[in-house]
Amino acid sequence: MSMLLALYTTFIMGMVLIYVGRRVRPMRGIGIAFLGLSTILLTAVLYPGWNLDVVGYVMLVMGVSAVSMGIYGAVREVLREGG
Secondary structure, eight states: OOHHHHHHHHHHHHHHHHHHHHTTTHHHHHHHHHHHHHHHHHHHSGGGOOOOOOHHHOOOOOOHHHHHHHHHHHHHHHTTTOO
């Protein structure tokens, strides 16, 4: 149950941060990272014990790449703004 709560929380937080990212550009990258984290949590919920098949591995890779791309985008925007 707590895993589902974490999944819902990270998904909603990612969507809110992407919306806030319309004004504060680095927040969009952080929101994408949160959505990637929710994808990883969804993989953990759907495949208990991490007994992954092909779809599970694809979900896991997509989640990890979304986290890394989101962090990269946020850092790029901060550096672009002169932070």
